[in-house]
Amino acid sequence: MVLGIIILKKRYAVAKYISIALISLGIFICTFMSAKQVSSRIGTSDDDSYYVFIQWLMGIAMLTFALFMSARMGLFQETLYKQYGKHAKEALFYNHFLPLPAFLLFAFDIYNHGVLFNQSKQMDIALLGIAVPIMWFYLMMNVLTQYVCIRGVFILTTECTSLTVTLVVTLRKFISLIFSIVYFKNPFTFWHWIGTLVVFIGTLTYAEIWKTFMPLFHRKRKEQ
Template sequence: MNSKAVAAIATTLLGCGLNNVFLEYIIKQDPGCGHLITFAQFLFISIHGFVMTSKFGTVTPKIPFQTYLILVVLFFLTSVINNWAFNFNIPVPLHMIFRAGSLIANMIMGILILKKRYTLEKYVSVAMITLGIIICTLMSSGNKKVEACVDCDIQVEKKEADDHFFWWIIGIALLTGALLLSARMGIYQESIYKHYGKHPQEALYYTHLYSLPGFLIYSPSIWQHMQIASQSEPYEIPIVNTIVPMLWLWIVLNVVTQYLCISSVYVLTTECTSLTVTLVITLRKFLSLIFSIVYFQNPFTIYHWFGTALVFFGTLLFAEVFTKLKQSNAEQKASKSVKKTS
């Protein structure tokens, strides 16, 4: 493995891991700022792409504007809905586990749209992932407890619990919709690449740039949470001795690490085999989940662990990681035996 691949693996684990840490810091303080986070990420990638990809608008895009429109709509809705779900009592660990179930959505869309057929192993792996997500979802439905007090009326407590559960259901519905939209976007993206060739950096830039006007719909929410961020606890940055609102610092760090995560995964796909990419991304998700549970003390029972194990094991099974590892070991043994005989 060359130094570029090693660096890509390290920056993927570091960038994506830190991104989840800063995201959780933000969500803990302001759960409703999903639109602001998404807008900040899109704006940063658009500015970076304008400078580095389009060279200040001097480079003509390889894919026409009209072709990008459907992709932009799907990408915008998926990104906004995923971050918006935090506003509906969805804990970060459940969010991670749920998004790990993208293979289910991909298989459903593949069967319905592309008329694909899969092996028994694929169906078993998706069944494991589905079961794991269902277990974690059900166990997370009662995580948020209504605090009791001596003078509280039991009916009021029950109403608050019912309200929490109602909005939690809305959050689950949003995550489910985002999964299906993401899978449909992947199929459409494949068709674009087949027709025009692969231009991932260009696609990354234009899907973010063309999505920016869509945030006008959420401008009241974005402005509201910008004010909340500006009024957050002040923090003095060492060395430069500059005081900034803590929430704005976390948002900036989240945006930067988000780009580091995306760009590192892109390098990873060009430098490593699909097996390595799958293993690294799965490991990254697992480490982020563990850190979220331990550091942020998110509630996680033995049932959550069982469901999580099903999700990650099913993901590795779907990606044929175990089969490829066996093949790789067999090839290495065969190569060694050939060298000994020669």
């Protein structure tokens, strides 16, 4: 939203500002409370707490930078689509094909991990009648799910504004955070519930869900 205002000189309804603020607040609450739990488990000394806090700040800074870059790319894509037409598949291809040469810088590391993957335990795939190292199976599943996700995002960029796309991506990351808390059996505290509720309210506010129900409510009142 901030980049849209600065770069494209956009203006939004008050409800949009409120919704984005609520969603940001809810995500911050959940992230901060999760970080406090990690800090309390790792160590109690001042040095350990300081080290964990620095790591947490670095992680938050990296995520924030990535979010801003993603939002900037969304604005760039929105401008390109308006000027040259909506070509989601072409954009998806070039966004992933052009950076491939950069992976040559990590060729040795990729090779070492490939060797480690080959040494992982075998997993039988009944449908194909073959056995593959389980790490390669996990990698393939990750690639497939990431493809489905990123393709959906690129299609979404052709149909919605960059702010909506950024909001959807942010909510997806929030759901991943909640899933990781549940999956790794971390405590889901009262503050996590508060953060989730705030995000939920912010999402409903952004979607202007009341516009769907208000006519029904007025119609029922008239019938009475």
